[in-house]
Amino acid sequence: MRSEELRVAALAAAVIVFTSGTALAQKKYDAGATDTEIKIGNIMPYSGPASAYGVIGKTEQAYFNKVNAEGGINGRKINFVSYDDGYSPPKAVEQARKLVESDEVLLVFNPLGTPSNSAIQKYLNAKKVPQLFVATGATKWNDPKNFPWTMGWQPSYQSEAHIYAKYLLKEKPDGKIAILFQNDDFGKDYLKGLKDALGAKASMIAAEESYEATEPSVDNHIVRLKASGADVFISITTPKFAAQAIKKLAEIDWKPLHIVSNVSISVGGVIKPAGFENAQGMLSAAYAKDGADPQWDNDPGMKKFYAFLAKYYPDANKLDASVVYGYGAAQTMVKVLEMCGDNLTRDNVMKQAASLKDFAPDTLLPGIKINTSATDFAPIKQLQMMRFKGEKWDLFGDIISGELSE
Amino acid sequence: MSAAIEDVVTESPGVIEAVPKRAMTLGTGTSLVMLGLLLLTPLFVKNFIIFQMTMLLIYGVAVLALNILTGGSGQFSLGQSAFYAVGAYTSAILMEHAGMNYALTLPIAGIICFAFGFLFGQPALRLSGVYLALATFALATAMPQLLKLGYFEQWTGGVQGLVVTKPDPPEAVQSMLSWLHLKMSQDMWLYYFTLVITIAIYIFSVNLLRSRSGRAFMAIRDNEIAASAMGVDVALYKTLAFGVSAGITGVAGGLGAITVQFVAPDSYTITLAISLFLGMVVGGVGWLPGSIVGSAFIIFVPNIAEGISKGLSGAVFGVLLFLVIFLVPHGARQVAIVGQQLIGRFRKN
Numbered sequence: 001m002r003s004e005e006l007r008v009a010a011l012a013a014a015v016i017v018f019t020s021g022t023a024l025a026q027k028k029y030d031a032g033a034t035d036t037e038i039k040i041g042n043i044m045p046y047s048g049p050a051s052a053y054g055v056i057g058k059t060e061q062a063y064f065n066k067v068n069a070e071g072g073i074n075g076r077k078i079n080f081v082s083y084d085d086g087y088s089p090p091k092a093v094e095q096a097r098k099l100v101e102s103d104e105v106l107l108v109f110n111p112l113g114t115p116s117n118s119a120i121q122k123y124l125n126a127k128k129v130p131q132l133f134v135a136t137g138a139t140k141w142n143d144p145k146n147f148p149w150t151m152g153w154q155p156s157y158q159s160e161a162h163i164y165a166k167y168l169l170k171e172k173p174d175g176k177i178a179i180l181f182q183n184d185d186f187g188k189d190y191l192k193g194l195k196d197a198l199g200a201k202a203s204m205i206a207a208e209e210s211y212e213a214t215e216p217s218v219d220n221h222i223v224r225l226k227a228s229g230a231d232v233f234i235s236i237t238t239p240k241f242a243a244q245a246i247k248k249l250a251e252i253d254w255k256p257l258h259i260v261s262n263v264s265i266s267v268g269g270v271i272k273p274a275g276f277e278n279a280q281g282m283l284s285a286a287y288a289k290d291g292a293d294p295q296w297d298n299d300p301g302m303k304k305f306y307a308f309l310a311k312y313y314p315d316a317n318k319l320d321a322s323v324v325y326g327y328g329a330a331q332t333m334v335k336v337l338e339m340c341g342d343n344l345t346r347d348n349v350m351k352q353a354a355s356l357k358d359f360a361p362d363t364l365l366p367g368i369k370i371n372t373s374a375t376d377f378a379p380i381k382q383l384q385m386m387r388f389k390g391e392k393w394d395l396f397g398d399i400i401s402g403e404l405s406e
Numbered sequence: 407m408s409a410a411i412e413d414v415v416t417e418s419p420g421v422i423e424a425v426p427k428r429a430m431t432l433g434t435g436t437s438l439v440m441l442g443l444l445l446l447t448p449l450f451v452k453n454f455i456i457f458q459m460t461m462l463l464i465y466g467v468a469v470l471a472l473n474i475l476t477g478g479s480g481q482f483s484l485g486q487s488a489f490y491a492v493g494a495y496t497s498a499i500l501m502e503h504a505g506m507n508y509a510l511t512l513p514i515a516g517i518i519c520f521a522f523g524f525l526f527g528q529p530a531l532r533l534s535g536v537y538l539a540l541a542t543f544a545l546a547t548a549m550p551q552l553l554k555l556g557y558f559e560q561w562t563g564g565v566q567g568l569v570v571t572k573p574d575p576p577e578a579v580q581s582m583l584s585w586l587h588l589k590m591s592q593d594m595w596l597y598y599f600t601l602v603i604t605i606a607i608y609i610f611s612v613n614l615l616r617s618r619s620g621r622a623f624m625a626i627r628d629n630e631i632a633a634s635a636m637g638v639d640v641a642l643y644k645t646l647a648f649g650v651s652a653g654i655t656g657v658a659g660g661l662g663a664i665t666v667q668f669v670a671p672d673s674y675t676i677t678l679a680i681s682l683f684l685g686m687v688v689g690g691v692g693w694l695p696g697s698i699v700g701s702a703f704i705i706f707v708p709n710i711a712e713g714i715s716k717g718l719s720g721a722v723f724g725v726l727l728f729l730v731i732f733l734v735p736h737g738a739r740q741v742a743i744v745g746q747q748l749i750g751r752f753r754k755n
Binding site for chain 2: 047058083087088089090093094118121123184185
């Protein structure tokens, strides 16, 4: 009897020692993470007015397939749950709640669109679910104090605008600037960035015209801007209107220094239709490599990218900047999950996402690196200026940071 | 007087089939079963499902409003999203800028939308059928842009929209439940709050259609000339139908803003108006209980379509819609009638 008691006691002690031993190995999980799987949520406009961006979600799925095929992250497979919101904010809220409450994902990665992300930001922050690397260029995502669970990825429209302003202040300090901008969050964010960076020299802006995305053409705006006598033209436009502007400038024989926003730098989608001869000397800025540009054919990063496309996403159009985008964003996500190790809590995911140091995804321009900190939730802040020459963009100058404090 | 009436009397398009007013509602037994289901289900499901059920009720109310207009008075509208948006923005602005209680914003949203709908009904009187549909369509396409105008931006938040605070259950309810050691989530409270309003609106609508005004609506729907010959003020009742429909849609919009916690111009595009129209047709034009079926169709079928194929979700949705229209052109009403006949035959045996 007595020996039996002893044995039980010994066994109990052994069990305690054993279990505390495994506790020391520090495997910590929140909903969505297990020994074998990490569940990641995503919301994309696969249908509706912005469905062209759905390619980003498909590329990310393909990239996670590749990671899984190569053994996963620390032995765990990524389960990528991506839903369609049709670019409608109420639908985005429904899908975000489905991801968090029904699918129980660890985090929501790269949801697309400023309206959709605005709609789900408060909910995800209240639930303390990471809203990581949102696919929009609005500046407001870098706000760790009020929204510690939300982080952007690409350079914000404002930081891009700062770069143009810096360039103009240096190269054309006596210029008169005419601005054409789209009357929405994108255009207004940009305009604010320009004015902030010009600061005391904001009087350089001679004229500004806004257009609605539903207008058939921006021709008459451009005629009015020419009349202001400006010698710098900044085109804060989406692809269709950027192409119209390039054409119209040539038609009315107005030859200002032409700067076009990064969203409309596609050679195939904007410049070719507008005519190469009309776009010579045009300026812009970039942070990612162009999948269609032969100068990257021997670049080790892009070689990996092309190999990935060939094997995991053969029907992708490599001319589409969204494919390059999705690849870079997914790679950043994988990097953060690798850094998390076995501590896959939402808290730790945010902590690791906020401690990226000089991380360079394969598809970013050489020299551009991702850096984040507890007070800096804007992963990509640098761009490089480029000039259109012949049939492609030529990068020039240094990598410039879009931060104003410098 | 006769001249005025002649102006507004237009040829009935003859698209909408006459629905007798008895056939517009459910029997008492069925109603009670439905009510029981709506009351009890949230106690057993996750918050996310409760949220979806709340949206189901809200879109149901919006479809019901369109049903009064189209099924009741025979007028088409593709502009319901505009009224929905006005209601949503009214609630959001009053809550966020004036600090008003969410429940009080709803009647205000309803009244503003009623006035808006009534006024819009005046010029729309001269149009009928597809022309009216087109005029309301213009309203729906204009609305998101009006909301973006810089002029209103300090209230509407422009393109960025407005974030709305979600209401907590009131203290009284909380303390009552704490006696039973229960706690009510925000979602559940909002669901029951929406349910009460939905039931109130449903009872109001049923009674409206059974009243003198309702008979006037239906008389206009069935034959305008005959209606005016019987002394129905066609102009007044047509605009009234527009006003009531817009008012109810406005309340639904306000509820939608509170539930989704966010309003933005992109939430209220023409797609929403078409969805509501779709919901009405699928639910059965002129059959009020069908509104909830129609609402379920526009919320859940896109999700099912997405589950079948992500890349072709639009096409799958189209095929499903086509099947519904092809197999049961009168929507849920037809299914209900067939069901009723089957049960009747079963009882006889």
